[in-house]
Amino acid sequence: MxxxxxxxxxxxxxxxxxxxxxxxxxxxxxxxxxxxxxxxxxxxxxxxxxxxxxxxxLRVVDRGFLNTAVIQSYITFIDGDRGILRYRGYPIEQLAEQSNFLETSYLLIWGELPSKSQYDRFHDEVMNHSTTHVDIEHVFKSFRYDAHPMSILTSVFAALGSYYPEANPSLQGQNLFTKKDLASVQNMDKQIYRLIGKAPTLAAMAYRVRQGRHFITPPPGLSYTGAFLYQMDCLGQAEYKPNPVLERALDILFILHADHEMNASTTTVLQAGSSLTDPYSAIATGCASLYGPLHGGANEAVIRMLISIGSPDNVPAFLEQVKRREKLLSGFGHRVYKTTDPRSRIIRRTADEVFKVTGKDPLIETAMRLHDMALKDEYFVKRNLYPNVDFCGLIYKAMGFPLDFFPVLFAVPRVVGWIAHWRQMMLSPDGVKIWRPRQIYIGPEERAYEPIGQRQEREQRAPTDGPTAVFHSGQSKRSKLATFVGKSKL
Incomplete structure (x- = not known):
């Protein structure tokens, strides 16, 4: 041998x-x-x-993908044990301090920091593609007045794809984005400009429809985040300009949220993208995944947690409840990081700058007491429960954004990360292989079908063993009591 x-x-x-x-x-x-x-x-x-x-x-079982790599990637590097995050090799600390969001976007998508002329062309393309078709307004106005903005954003991204048939492999051929010739790459780049340019516009429209305000055309001459704030807040004032401190703070937060390797939403985008669906539909799936409270909804959960604690004096009792598993601790711990999330340190510095112009939010004292006590408590240190990026919700709250808008502020910059990974997969030299995980079947062996009259009703020992009864009131209750043609008899 x-x-x-x-x-x-x-x-x-x-x-x-x-x-x-x-x-x-x-x-x-x-x-x-x-x-x-x-x-x-x-x-x-x-x-x-x-x-x-x-x-x-044999099959490899990995529930929750704790140690399964699905791709090889050049984009983002994370060392969770040492608390390192790099985009294309550049430390996140350097980019947050010296770069801006669009320059970082260029880096994530094309792999290198742009020259001045390259950046100017990219900036102009993105900003020129920030407007939407007028009919998109009807999509926004079709939602209930109290619809969650992430529901709106998810739906509108999906609808957006119907306006660009040239971006749909189902219509143009499945090798539309994978054949790598000039026409294919130009088509791909156009969709990239559209998605990045329209993301803040769609988010601002979701914000304004909730406020009962008219939509605003993206203004010329402002930065990416400046134009975003303008579209949300301007009510017709002449020469309206967002506060530069808030504009820069939002830009930094956008850099921090732009990408984070194979998180749930990026994986969802690639799962959908592997079927060669259009990029707008793939991005919509990312929004749906990000919406969840274990992912993009976590920064909203942090604020709700702090509100529920009430004051710094209540923090010790709250932490004891967490230890007894009576309460959930949000904003601490991460699947990847086993030490402090490097983004959390940048967020703390950014928060200090924002609070200088907005004033300190009353929740900050509770947050800092929670932060300090958790870092000194062996229970949390032993479990690697260090502060993570979700404490950025304190900045969003200080800037006056409603709680349910926080996930949208996460989704807008994360569109760039989703696009970068989608593009990398489309251009892979090995081609695109549809993601089709396997399972371990543990259900019943083969059994024969029984006609309904011969079946015995099985005992329902737990609520999950069968459908539960739904409470009916109002019209539904009256209709159940009424008689009419076609009504089933139980």
Missing amino acids: APASKDSLTVVDNRNGKTYEIPIAVTAHDASVPASAFKDIIHVKEDPRTGNKEKVG
Whole structure:
């Protein structure tokens, strides 16, 4: 038997004594093994009813993708143990201090910081594509007055794709964005300009429709975040200009939120994108994923938590409730970081600048007491529960944004990260392979169909064992009591 390669894993199947050699791919940052290699480790499965035997390879189980890599990426590097975040090799601290959001966007998408002329062209394209078709206004106005702005934004991104049939592989051919010729790349770049340019416009429209205000055409001559604030807040005042401190703070927060590797929403965008759907539909799926309280809704949850605590004096009792698992602690801990989230330090500095012009939010004292006590408590330190980026909600609150708008302020910059990863996948030299995870089936074996008259009603031992009764009131209740043609008889 030939000696095993140094860069390999030797696996012994103790069920039959067979030995398998699995290659290890070593990169500058880590090492990996192909999950598909475990399919060659065969075991025999027997059907308990028929006795038939079937050879089945091993599957790798990874609930929640705790240690499964789905792609190779050049975009974002995270070292969770050391608290490092870099975009294309550049430390997030340097970009937050010296760059701006559009320059960082260029970096994330095309891999290098732009020259002056490259930046100017990109800036002009994005800002020139910030307006929307007038019919989009009707989509916004079709929502209830109290609709959550993330529901609105998700829906409008999906609708936006219907305005650009040239961006739809279902209409133009499935290799629309993957053939890498000049026309294909130009088409892709145009969609990138549109998505980045329209993201703040759509967000501002979602904000204004909730306020009962007319929509505003994006103004010329302002920065990306300046134009965003203008579209949200201007009520017709002549020469209206957003406060520069708030404008810069929002720009920094946009940089921090632009990308974060394979988070839930980015993975969702790539899952959808792997079917070669149009980029607008893929971005809409990212918004839907970001909407959840375990992801983009977390900064909103932080503020609600602080409000529920009430005052700094109540923090010790709250932390004891967290330890007893009676309350949830938001704003601490991260799937990747095992130390302080590097973005949280930047947020703290940015908050200090914002508070100079807005005044300190009353919740800041509660937040700081929570921060200081948690960092000194062995229970939280042992569990790596350090502050994360979700404390940016304090800045949003100080700037006067409503709580349910916080996820939108996350989604607008994250569009750039989603696009960067989508583009990287479309242009992969290995082509696009549809993402189709496997499962471990644990349900019943084959069984015969029984006609409804012969079935016995099974006991429902838990609420989840069958459909539950829904409370009816008003018209529904009256209709259930009425008689009419076609009404089912129970």
